[in-house]
Amino acid sequence: MFIRSVFFTITCILVTGCSGTTVVLVPDPGGKVGQVSVSTPAGTTLLTKANESTQATKAEQAPSQPIVLSDKDIQDKFAATLSKEPTPPARFNLFYATGSIDVSAEGNAVIGNIVSAIKSRLSCDLSVIGHSDRVGDDVSNRGISLQRAENVAKALIHTGVPSHCLDVRYYGENDPAIPTDDNVPEARNRRVEVEIR
Amino acid sequence: MPGNNLSHSNRIYYFVLFAQLWLFSPISLADARIGLVKTHQPIAYVIRQSVKQKLLLGAEIFQGDTIETDASGAVGIIFNDGAVLTLGSDSKLILDNFLFKPDERKVSFLTRVLKGSLVFVSGAIGRISPESVHFKTPTATLGLRGTKVLIDVQ
Numbered sequence: 001m002f003i004r005s006v007f008f009t010i011t012c013i014l015v016t017g018c019s020g021t022t023v024v025l026v027p028d029p030g031g032k033v034g035q036v037s038v039s040t041p042a043g044t045t046l047l048t049k050a051n052e053s054t055q056a057t058k059a060e061q062a063p064s065q066p067i068v069l070s071d072k073d074i075q076d077k078f079a080a081t082l083s084k085e086p087t088p089p090a091r092f093n094l095f096y097a098t099g100s101i102d103v104s105a106e107g108n109a110v111i112g113n114i115v116s117a118i119k120s121r122l123s124c125d126l127s128v129i130g131h132s133d134r135v136g137d138d139v140s141n142r143g144i145s146l147q148r149a150e151n152v153a154k155a156l157i158h159t160g161v162p163s164h165c166l167d168v169r170y171y172g173e174n175d176p177a178i179p180t181d182d183n184v185p186e187a188r189n190r191r192v193e194v195e196i197r
Numbered sequence: 198m199p200g201n202n203l204s205h206s207n208r209i210y211y212f213v214l215f216a217q218l219w220l221f222s223p224i225s226l227a228d229a230r231i232g233l234v235k236t237h238q239p240i241a242y243v244i245r246q247s248v249k250q251k252l253l254l255g256a257e258i259f260q261g262d263t264i265e266t267d268a269s270g271a272v273g274i275i276f277n278d279g280a281v282l283t284l285g286s287d288s289k290l291i292l293d294n295f296l297f298k299p300d301e302r303k304v305s306f307l308t309r310v311l312k313g314s315l316v317f318v319s320g321a322i323g324r325i326s327p328e329s330v331h332f333k334t335p336t337a338t339l340g341l342r343g344t345k346v347l348i349d350v351q
Contacts, residue, residue, distance in 0.1 A: 019351045020336050020350075020351060021310075021334040021335070021336045021337045021348065021349070021350050021351075022347075022348070022349040022350075022351075023337075023339060023346060023347070023348055023349075024346065024347040024348075025344060025345075025346055026345050026346070026347060027345065028318055028319075028343075028344055028345040029318065029345070032343070032344070033344065034319075034323075034327075034341065034342045034343040034344025034345075035341075035342040035344065036339055036340065036341050036342070036344060036346050037339065037340040038337050038338075038339055039337060039338045039339075039340070040336060040337050040338075056334070056336040056337035057336065058336055059335070059336045059337070063337060074347065077314075077347075077349060078285075078314060078316065078347045078349070080271070080285055080286065080314070081271065081283055081284070081285030081286075081314045081315065081316050081347075082283070082316055082347075084236050084238060084271040084272070084273050084283050084285070085236070085273055085281065085283045085316055086235035086236045086273035086274075086275055086281055086283070087235075088281055088318065089275060089279045089281070089320075091279075125233055125275070127277075169299070169300070170300070171299060171300055172300075174299075174300065174302070175299060175325065195279050197233070197235070197275040197279065
């Protein structure tokens with residue numbers, strides 16, 4: 001039964017015109033492989049490994065067992081769409097001393113890199129996102145994260161980035177890079193992320 | 198305090214922008230753009246509030262939009278949360294739900310794929326709430342956990 005299902009799936013992928021939904025899990029631009037569940041009313045197939053694929057031919061049948069596709073199989077089916085992918089967003093981080101809202105010397109160097117990336121991508125679509133660690137209360141951490149982000153936004157605008165191209169967000173301690181217990185200082189969480197889309 | 202100038206002028210800027218949107222556009226105040234078209238090959242269309250128009254490079258994308266491509270068309274969109282969606286030729290999808298309010302922990306992303314081929318890389322919504330990114334096709338429902346997927350619907 002398993003062999004038959006594998007055979008059917010391979011045949012279906014190689015021969016054009018088979019009906020239903022094909023799903024392939026691939027590594028993200030950072031090389032990380034997540035998970036995707038594919039469900040019909042009759043069952044669920046979970047894809048967890050790079051290049052695993054399943055097919056849901058009909059809603060009343062469970063999706064096929066996962067099989068690993070070769071790079072060639074994937075290119076045969078998806079090359080045209082993959083060739084139109086936008087450049088993935090670029091992300092930069094500036095880090096802060098406890099309680100500080102000022103851009104450090106290292107932070108200024110990162111701002112230089114951010115400005116170069118904005119120029120090379122001709123981007124007018126970026127977010128400046130402030131964060132704190134969990135030292136202090138939630139309200140003051142939201143304030144600190146906002147001030148950090150606003151200072152970075154100001155520095156970017158000062159270098160000539162048009163203010164309408166960026167939005168400022170602040171999450172306080174609610175979106176840590178490294179989850180910690182309350183009141184634990186964590187340098188990697190005291191940061192401003194800049195995402196250039 | 199130096200920080201206040203910026204936030205004040207930003208507030209005025211956004212007030213004017215949203216006032217203009219509200220006065221001159223059929224899109225309500227609540228529906229800010231959810232993404233921008235970053236790659237484009239003709240012909241791609243958007244159907245918004247029953248009006249079908251050609252989609253061009255740099256166009257804004259809104260919740261509820263239907264995106265459609267012809268036999269030579271393709272379109273790549275980057276969403277506000279950093280997710281990247283590329284739609285191939287002869288394809289059609291509906292952006293049913295895009296909610297991105299991470300400061301309130303309210304996020305969700307639901308796309309209905311009617312036909313064709315797409316590539317999707319999840320963004321901050323998938324990172325903040327891994328159970329919140331879903332695709333529906335005519336035969337299946339997909340739940341993503343922070344990843345990249347290729348989907349083909351015949």
